[in-house]
Amino acid sequence: GAGVSQSPSNKVTEKGKDVELRCDPISGHTALYWYRQSLGQGLEFLIYFQGNSAPDKSGLPSDRFSAERTGGSVSTLTIQRTQQEDSAVYLCASSLEGGLAKNIQYFGAGTRLSVL
Amino acid sequence: SQELEQSPQSLIVQEGKNLTINCTSSKTLYGLYWYKQKYGEGLIFLMMLQKGGEEKSHEKITAKLDEKKQQSSLHITASQPSHAGIYLCGARNYDKLIFGTGTRLQVFP
Numbered sequence: 001g002a003g004v005s006q007s008p009s010n011k012v013t014e015k016g017k018d019v020e021l022r023c024d025p026i027s028g029h030t031a032l033y034w035y036r037q038s039l040g041q042g043l044e045f046l047i048y049f050q051g052n053s054a055p056d057k058s059g060l061p062s063d064r065f066s067a068e069r070t071g072g073s074v075s076t077l078t079i080q081r082t083q084q085e086d087s088a089v090y091l092c093a094s095s096l097e098g099g100l101a102k103n104i105q106y107f108g109a110g111t112r113l114s115v116l
Numbered sequence: 117s118q119e120l121e122q123s124p125q126s127l128i129v130q131e132g133k134n135l136t137i138n139c140t141s142s143k144t145l146y147g148l149y150w151y152k153q154k155y156g157e158g159l160i161f162l163m164m165l166q167k168g169g170e171e172k173s174h175e176k177i178t179a180k181l182d183e184k185k186q187q188s189s190l191h192i193t194a195s196q197p198s199h200a201g202i203y204l205c206g207a208r209n210y211d212k213l214i215f216g217t218g219t220r221l222q223v224f225p
Contacts, residue, residue, distance in 0.1 A: 004158070033212065043204065043215040056211055091158060098211040104149070105206075105213060107158035 002026075004108035006092050012114045013082055021077040021111045025094030032075050033095075033105060034059075034067060038088035046090075049075060050098045082115045089113070118143045118209055120216035128222045129195050137190045137219045139205035145185045147208030153218075154201045162190075162203075195223045 005024040013019050025032050034046040036059075045059040049069045060066070064083075069075040079086055089112050093105040119142045129135050139148070147166055151159040163172045165181035165188060172179050176193045192199055200223045206213035 006158075031211070035213075042217055045212040045214070048211045050211075059212070093159075104161055104164055106161060107151075109156075109158040112156075 004092055004094050004106055006090075006108035006111050008111060009109065010112045010114075012116065014116055015084060016081055018078065018080045019082055019113065021079075021090050021113070023075045023077070023092030023094075023108060025073065025075070025092070026106060029094035029096055029106075030072060031095045031098035031103065031105075032069060033093040034075070034077050035091045035093065036088045037091055037110070041088075043091070046077070048098060055098075079113075082113075084115050087113055087115045118207060118214050120205055120207055120214060122203075122205060122216040122219050124219060125217065126220045126222075128224065131196060131223055131225050132194055135192050135195055135221070137203050137221075139188045139190070139216050141186045141207055143186070145181065145188070145207050148181055148188045149206040149208070149213065150179050150188070150190055151204045151206060152201045153204060159204065192221075195221075197223045197225065199223055 007022045032049040035043055037043045047067050048056040051072045052069050064080045067077045089110040091107055091110045093107045095103040095105045097103050121140045123138050149164050150162040153159050163179045168183045168185045170181045178191045181188045203219045205216040
């Protein structure tokens with residue numbers, strides 16, 4: 001596609017429910033990244049995929065968070081048993097490759113998650 | 117761990133004025149990226165700098181990376197309302213980006 005696409009754009013859920021956030025990267029981009037943006041913490045890295053593998057999961061805040069990527073394309077970020085502190089904007093980015101300084105990360109518009 | 121500090125945190129300028137935003141890193145920068153974000157939108161890539169002393173320009177925006185590679189500045193000439201938004205610097209840390217605290221720019225007529 002023309003850009004990184006994320007869905008839904010907004011998600012309101014009740015505390016304790018599971019949510020799935022989807023990211024469709026730019027066609028041909030092998031690297032995919034998830035970030036979280038919240039008022040108190042700024043923009044934080046969550047996880048990085050190269051193809052379908054996740055060599056860096058260091059930013060996932062707890063074992064309630066997981067992500068997968070299939071076919072080297074679409075990625076899903078799943079948050080189980082959501083808590084109010086999970087409320088944030090979840091941003092996805094993709095780049096041609098990972099690991100090289102020249103590869104620019106292009107971001108989607110994000111999913112705004114509100115946990116009531 | 118690497119940290120990026122941006123200054124100022126907030127900036128309000130009159131249309132037509134010049135302005136500068138700074139990004140200071142706690143460690144040497146290997147790839148410094150500038151992005152712009154508008155409310156409710158994702159990050160829009162502006163420029164990438166890699167080499168000490170490098171300077172890039174796009175339209176009325178110029179970014180520089182200092183020789184010691186621990187600081188970058190973003191300069192906007194003759195600001196316009198379309199320049200309003202949040203400016204974020206990002207530093208490459210292995211495969212991920214570490215972002216600065218952000219600078220909120222408002223431009224009034």
